[in-house]
Amino acid sequence: MLSSAPNFLRRSSSIHLPHPPPPATRTFRSLHVHKYISMEIMNQHGITTPRNFVAKTPEEAEHIFTTMLNKPSQPLKDVVIKAQVLSGGRGLGTFKNGFKGGVHMITRPGQAMEFASQMLGQELVTKQAPHGILCQKVLLMERMYMRNEMYLSIIMDRNANGPLLIGSPRGGISIEDVAILTPELIYTQPIDISVGLQRDQAEQMAINIGLESGSAQQERAVSLMMNLYDMFLGCDCTSLEVNPLAETPDGKIVCCDSKVNFDDTAEYRQKSI
Structure with missing residues (x-):
């Protein structure tokens, strides 16, 4: 059946989703990929x-x-350097060689080689991976300077009987923490999978997450949401989370970090993933 509502939605008393429909017949399983693959x-x-x-x-x-x-x-x-291991909490993790942190800032020549030499070929221990995961690649990414940090995700949700668009003006922190501290700042929009995400739905969500109506930033966010939805369907995603979604000082809307899960039963359609 479709994935049930995330824990943060179920725990949030101020967020009401439609009554669950009868269970669907299809079971969704998740395939996780590295950050650099999801960005590609x-x-x-x-x-x-x-x-x-x-x-x-x-x-x-x-x-x-x-x-x-x-x-x-x-x-x-x-530049930010990130260990490419399939685990959350990398920034707070520790490598078995004693090097602390799977995420670091590079500010001068020599640091990239220094940090990468401590990460590559070493196992990173995190709360989610207490036995350690071998790091074979590192991702180097330009540092983004953000005027606003927002949150967006699309999940395949049983309660909504299809895709559910979720947004918040409070990005850059765990959405579970937002649900506990300010649940009124989490907005949900069920999507009718037979017609797809509609422009007016994306426009309203852009306003909900803090972008001014009629602004260039709102238009960019709408375009981004439509593209995210196309990716969600086209790549057989079960969840697609962007946190933070950034507004930069020059008005760009950028997906700074993401978590993407794919339905592994659709592997035959997704040879490139």
């Missing part, structure tokens, strides 16, 4: 993400920092 897929669907590259060696990581995400003749830009 987003880019293919016209969704803006920070510039990012994957490295398999410390030398490759340093090359990416100094020549691909920076230019020799320009001031250095900060």
